[in-house]
Amino acid sequence: MPGSTPASGTTVAESVATLDRVAAATGFARRNSARWDTVRRLWRHRSFKLGLALFAILVLSAAFVPMISDADPTKLSMRTRFVPPGAEFLFGTDNFGRSALARVAYGARLSLMIGTSVVVLNAIFGALLGALSGYFPRLDNPLMRMNDALMAFPPVLLAIAVAAVLGRSTINVIVALAIVYVPRTARIVRASVLVIRQMEFVQAAVAAGAGHWRILRRHILPNAMAPLIVQLSFLFAYAVLTEATLSFLGLGAEPPTPTWGNIMAEGRQYMREAPWIIAIPGGALALTVMALNLLGDGLRDVLDPRLKIQQ
């Protein structure tokens, strides 16, 4: 225990502090150059670059299209019903004469917001649960049993059931997606924590009398980041895709709030005369998911070469 007796307390505290300082001094310098190396390798990775470019275009359009165009995604106009994509409306209009461009851009905002929230929740709870069960053998069994059970449900189905039970709202979709994906993230973090816990630098920290919290925070979690980051980038893709599925099925934000899923659900009736109503949000969704998958592939190849089976 750190500082258990007054006599050894100072030395233990000192040696822990020294170890941290050494880790910071040598580790930081090393890590800094390693970081640049990682960035360079990512930049050379073709699919990472492509994914990053696509994703940047998406984020920028979601941010700026609603600012530049004054089209209101919920304003009805009978004069402009079913205008095909063209000069007046870049992406055409829907059955209520609303601009498809504006609707898909607002939908993008919502999708990105939900994706980001799910990723943040996963980063927090997935890392926490994974670290706890990987580090404390006593917690491992109960936590992982629960995890296994949650992972036994087909993911989309569990999300549908949770969202259906909680009721229609954006927050409930986020909660449902977190319940579905946190166990998967926790499992990945746990796997790396189990390996790192056995390493010498962790034993050195234990021997020096560092507390559990400090070991986890300073020594284990920073080394478990790579697989977590890779997981989170794929997770963003799944979250966006599953959210669209839920709102297509009538769960999630209620119309007239546009989401990619509910635009497609509404557009189904007009598939014959106005296929663009569905084609555009679906295409935007596919591009987003592809951008994130490409990013994830790149991150996996560069950050976590163990997972890279063959390039």
Added chain:
Amino acid sequence: MGRVILRRIAGAIPVVLLVTLITFGLMRLIPGDVSAALAGVSATPAEREQIRHNLGLDQPVQVQLVRWYSDLLHGDLGRSLFLGQPVTKATFERLPVTLSISIYSLILTLVLGLASGILAAMRQNTWVDQAAMIFAMLGISMPNFWIGLMMIVLFSVHLGWLPTGGYIPIEQDFLGWLRAATMPAVSLALLQVGLLARITRSTMLEVLRQDYVRTARAKGLPSYLVIGKHALANAMIPIVTVVGIIVSLLISGSVVTETVFSIPGVGQLLTSAILNRDYPMIQGALLFVTLLVVGINIAMDIAYAWLDPRVRYDGG
């Protein structure tokens, strides 16, 4: 082998117990008063009380829990609020529809996924490889319900080749079934094809570099034997584990696909239950499908032990 099977089944018991417990807990997550939500604002207190009583919600939680498990042991998942029939009966009636399309889709997945993955690995870094991997990337990125809708626009509305939806039982009219089931099965398969192609390619590349493959080549075996017998047999082991995931994806994907193509299967049962707030039906369908997936995964693990003798001997 018998011991492997027993051990795997015993290992699944805690998962099944927790899965049933979570499903039970899900119904208790419904915010507010269920009876008010179900009966509407105009319901009298007596009507609400009746609904609560029918759902068993007027009992203490521990009584509800005991009842839930004893019903489960009798194969009773409750009654649908809207169909007026037991959940298990409604599900079993629609199961053949979902299974026939899922199996069709699984066959497409295995054939297309394995073939494109193997081809890509054999022709690594050529245009064949690149085309296969771009196709796989598109497959894992496009939402299956969107592919389904776009296929309807192209093949039904514009070309008029295939019906926009509906279902014809396979035993009644095979060609009719094929016409109705092809678009759903293809749109459902593309995601899994992409996943399987990527994994097959990378495991094949790994295996193709092994010494025994070089030996097989060196002793002059024809290429189809080297790939088909030496390489593929060893690449199958990691691939089999993925098939479990693929089946789980297929089954959840069918929920949406059935909605898109108006196919009267388990998926559509679930979607209409969502719209009607038919909670026992949602709960029952979720549990039913999950237990099905757990069962399939056990079967895959046993297949795995059968394919790979090392697993058998290690685990005894």
